[in-house]
Amino acid sequence: MGAVVRGVILDHSLVNLLESMLEPYSCDCLLLSGSSTDADVGEIARAWCDIRGSILYLAPNHDTPHKISCSWLTINQDVEVANSCPKSSRLDIDKLDELPFTICHLNKKVMDKDVVTVGYIMKPSREEDFAKRGAFPMCPTRNRLMFVPLTFELPLSLQLESIDMVLHKATDEIKSIDLSHQPESSSEITYTPSMPELQKSHSRCSVFDPLNNIYPVLDWLTIQQILLGLEGLKPEGHCAIRGPCFLQVSNFDEPDLAKRLLEAKLSLPSIVKPQVACGVADAHSMAIVFRVEDFKDLNVAIPAVVQEYVDHLSTLFKFYVLGERVFHAVKKSTPNADVLMKLSERNGLKPILFDSLKSLPTDTGNQHSGDQDWHIDLGLVTRAAKWLSRTLDLTIFGFDVVIQEGSGGHVIVDVNYLPSFKEVPDDVAIPAFWDAIRSKFDSEAIQKQ
Numbered sequence: 001m002g003a004v005v006r007g008v009i010l011d012h013s014l015v016n017l018l019e020s021m022l023e024p025y026s027c028d029c030l031l032l033s034g035s036s037t038d039a040d041v042g043e044i045a046r047a048w049c050d051i052r053g054s055i056l057y058l059a060p061n062h063d064t065p066h067k068i069s070c071s072w073l074t075i076n077q078d079v080e081v082a083n084s085c086p087k088s089s090r091l092d093i094d095k096l097d098e099l100p101f102t103i104c105h106l107n108k109k110v111m112d113k114d115v116v117t118v119g120y121i122m123k124p125s126r127e128e129d130f131a132k133r134g135a136f137p138m139c140p141t142r143n144r145l146m147f148v149p150l151t152f153e154l155p156l157s158l159q160l161e162s163i164d165m166v167l168h169k170a171t172d173e174i175k176s177i178d179l180s181h182q183p184e185s186s187s188e189i190t191y192t193p194s195m196p197e198l199q200k201s202h203s204r205c206s207v208f209d210p211l212n213n214i215y216p217v218l219d220w221l222t223i224q225q226i227l228l229g230l231e232g233l234k235p236e237g238h239c240a241i242r243g244p245c246f247l248q249v250s251n252f253d254e255p256d257l258a259k260r261l262l263e264a265k266l267s268l269p270s271i272v273k274p275q276v277a278c279g280v281a282d283a284h285s286m287a288i289v290f291r292v293e294d295f296k297d298l299n300v301a302i303p304a305v306v307q308e309y310v311d312h313l314s315t316l317f318k319f320y321v322l323g324e325r326v327f328h329a330v331k332k333s334t335p336n337a338d339v340l341m342k343l344s345e346r347n348g349l350k351p352i353l354f355d356s357l358k359s360l361p362t363d364t365g366n367q368h369s370g371d372q373d374w375h376i377d378l379g380l381v382t383r384a385a386k387w388l389s390r391t392l393d394l395t396i397f398g399f400d401v402v403i404q405e406g407s408g409g410h411v412i413v414d415v416n417y418l419p420s421f422k423e424v425p426d427d428v429a430i431p432a433f434w435d436a437i438r439s440k441f442d443s444e445a446i447q448k449q
Contacts, residue, residue: 007120017096024131036155056103067092070102084245097153103138104148104162115140116441117162118208121150121333122169122200126420133426135433142431143438152194165206165441167199169418170214174279174420177218179303189218189279202315206444213393214417220277221248223415226391230412233383239412241377241384241401251302252295260290261306268292269337272351274301278416291345299353310411311336312402314362317376319385320398320421322429323436326385328378329423334361336405375403381410383421388415395440396433 014023019029044055061067070091076114084085091102099167120127130136136147150159150166160166173195187363191199199211200363216222227243229241234240247264249272254260261270272287272295284302288294288309316333319326334340340361352361381401388399398419402411 015301018099021096021099024128024136026300028246051182056106060380064092068096070106083400097151100148100151100160101154101162104146106438107146110161111140111146112144115144115146116164116438118145118147118165118167118437119150119159119163119217120147120167121152121173122418125171126169126172129420133422133430135430141434143434145434145438149199154194155193157198160204162204165208165437167208167437168198168211170195170198171279172213174218177276177280179219179221179241179275181395182425183431191213202433206441208440209394209396209417216392217397217415218277218279219418220273220275220307221246221303223277224305226388226410229391230387232383233380233387234318235380235383238377238380239408239410241380241412244310244411244413245306247306249295249302249304249306252298257295258292264306265305269340271307271309272298272300273305273307273356275303275305276301284356284358286354286356288340288344288354290341290351294351298351307413308339308411309337310402311405312357313405315403317381317401317403318398318423319381319401320419320424320429321385321389321394322396322421322432323439325432326382327421327424327429327432328376328381331423332362333402334441361373366449375408377410384410384412394444395436407433 015029022029027447028048030047050098059069061069070093093099093102099316108115108117119131122130127136134274136149138147140146147167148163150156150163166184170191172210173192174189175192176190178190200317216226216227224246231240232244247260248267249260261268267411269288269290270291274283274285276283278284285300286296287300289298291305312333314333316331317328318331319328335343336441340352341349344350354361385399388397389395394417396418398414398416398421399412400414402413403409404411421433
C-alpha cells in the first residue's frame, strides 16, 4: 500500500512521524507539492511510475480548517483518477494518531461484513516486531482478519466501537503485582492508568485471551502447581513429562531451609526465581545457588521459587501453541551442573546472578548435541500442549522443555503468554497465528448465538 500526503498540511516532523507509523506495514509515503488532485496524480505517476490501484490520500480539508481529510485515491491504467474522492468516502482527522483507525474505517466501508477487525495493544517494540513480520496487516488476510493498533493517546471507548476483537499483551501494561494472595483476579495486579477501560471491553467485543486467563502465568508458584497435573499424561512405553521440583520461599533466612529443600526433593545447585513470573522489572533477575548458606542475602526478589536444576546438555526446546497448531525450535541453553560448578569455583562458589532475558550462564565449551532433537517425544509434548491449552484456557502461549540427561524425562521449565514465536518461519507461523485468532472469534460468536 502507498500513502501520499499534500505537503502544505504537514511540516517535516509530522511527515517523519507518518513515515515511522507506516514503515512497519511496508507502506511507502510520498510528500506531494501539488495544489490540486490532478496535479498530485501527475506527481504520483512520476514518482511511482508503476503504481496502479488504491492509494491512501491525505489532503487539507478546505471546509474545516486544521483538519486532514483521508480517502482512497484510485489510479487506473492510464494514470488517471478513477475516483475523485467524494465527500461520502472521506474521513477527517485532527492528528496523525487517528490515522490507523481512519484506514480501518475506510477499509470497512468497502469490505464484506464477515471481515473481523482485531485491535491490538502491546509495547511499541513488540508491536513493531510483529508488524514487520507481516502479522498485523491493515487489509484483510486470507481468513478475513484486519488489524489496527489501539492507542492510549486517544479515547479507548471510541476506538473499541470499531473493533470486533482485542488482542493484548497485558503484561506489558503491568506496574506491580501483589502476591500476598494468588493473583486470581485483577485486584492484586496494578496496571497502567488506561488499562481499566480495556478490562471492561469484554462487554463490547471479544478479548483474546481474556485477562483472567493469563493470571496463572504471572505466578511461578501457580505455574508449578499446575504442572503437577502432567503426571497423568505418561502413556505406556513413553518417557514422563513433568514440571520441575520446586519450593516457595518467603524468607531466605529461614532456619530450616535446608530441611525444606530436602523435603521438596531439591538438591544443589538450584535455580531461584522471583515468584512474579513477568510484567515487572525484576521478574527475570534470577540466581543459581550452589550452597545453602548462600541463600542468605541472595539478591533475588521475594517471595521466590526455588526450582530444580535439570542437566540437559545445554539444549532447550521452545514450543509454541498457536490454536490447534504446535511448533517447536531448538536453542542453546545453560550447561550441566558440573560445568556450572567449575565456572562458579573461580568466584568461590558464589551464586551466579543473571537476567533470563539477556545473560544466561554459558560455557565456552559446546555441550549442545546436534542430534538431541532425535530424543524429543513430539507426540508426548503435543499432548502436554493440548492439556495446557485446556487447563489454562489460552489460545496462544509458549513453553520450554528440557530433556533430563540420563533418564530422558521431559521437564517443562517455563510457560508464557503470547510469545513472539520468531524462531518459527514467518510463512508458517503468521498464517497459523491468524487461524488461531479467527477460530477463537468464530467459536465465541457461535457460543453467543
